[in-house]
Amino acid sequence: LRLLMAHGDEGMCDYRRQLDLNTGIVTVSYELNGIIYQREYFASHADGVLVMRISCNRQGGLGLRISIDGDEQPFSVTAEDDHTLRMDVLAREHFHSDGNCGVDGHARLLAIAEGGTIRSFGAQLMVEGSDAVVVLLTFESTFGKTSPASTCCDRLDAASAKSYAE
Numbered sequence: 795l796r797l798l799m800a801h802g803d804e805g806m807c808d809y810r811r812q813l814d815l816n817t818g819i820v821t822v823s824y825e826l827n828g829i830i831y832q833r834e835y836f837a838s839h840a841d842g843v844l845v846m847r848i849s850c851n852r853q854g855g856l857g858l859r860i861s862i863d864g865d866e867q868p869f870s871v872t873a874e875d876d877h878t879l880r881m882d883v884l885a886r887e888h889f890h891s892d893g894n895c896g897v898d899g900h901a902r903l904l905a906i907a908e909g910g911t912i913r914s915f916g917a918q919l920m921v922e923g924s925d926a927v928v929v930l931l932t933f934e935s936t937f938g939k940t941s942p943a944s945t946c947c948d949r950l951d952a953a954s955a956k957s958y959a960e
Contacts, residue, residue: 795861795862796861797848800858800859801827803826805827806825807824807826808824808830818836819834820834820835828852829851829855831850832848832849832850841953842932842953843953844931845953846928846929846931847926847958848929849908853925854909856921856923856925858921858927859918860879860919861879861917861919862879862881862901862931864881864883871917872917876912877904877905877906878905879901879902879914879918880901880946881900881901883900883901897935897936898936898942899935900934900946901932902931902946903931904929904953904954905921905929905930906930907926908924908925908928909923909926910922910927912927930950932946932949934949
């Protein structure tokens with residue numbers, strides 16, 4: 795998961811990271827040009843998703859690009875629509891085998907804006923003029939599953955039906 799904020803880093807101050815051990819929520823916040831930006835992250839085992847909420851305290855002040863990649867594994871990413879990225883990856887084991895053993899993986903990312911717009915741009919999502927955006931990310935492999943893509947779709951459908959507070 796990669797985030798590229800529309801603002802630069804110069805002038806950033808009051809950078810803070812926090813982990814709430816009671817809720818499992820990680821919070822990162824900082825100030826830039828009088829605007830306070832905040833990212834909150836948590837993993838929901840029950841829903842099988844990683845949840846992130848990125849916000850700022852200036853109405854319409856949030857802009858960023860969102861992308862995913864398979865790191866060193868062979869992968870392909872496509873924008874399924876203006877809110878959804880899908881990634882197919884070949885996860886192969888190279889240390890104990892000939893590199894042909896492994897599983898196929900599928901990831902799906904859904905972005906939900908609070909205000910502003912989201913549009914696909916190549917294999918990325920562009921968030922512009924938003925107050926906040928919630929990002930849901932799920933992954934499944936063929937290890938023990940027959941259809942990782944449908945599993946990921948079902949998880950995102952269920953998770954996106956809930957509010958961020960839920």
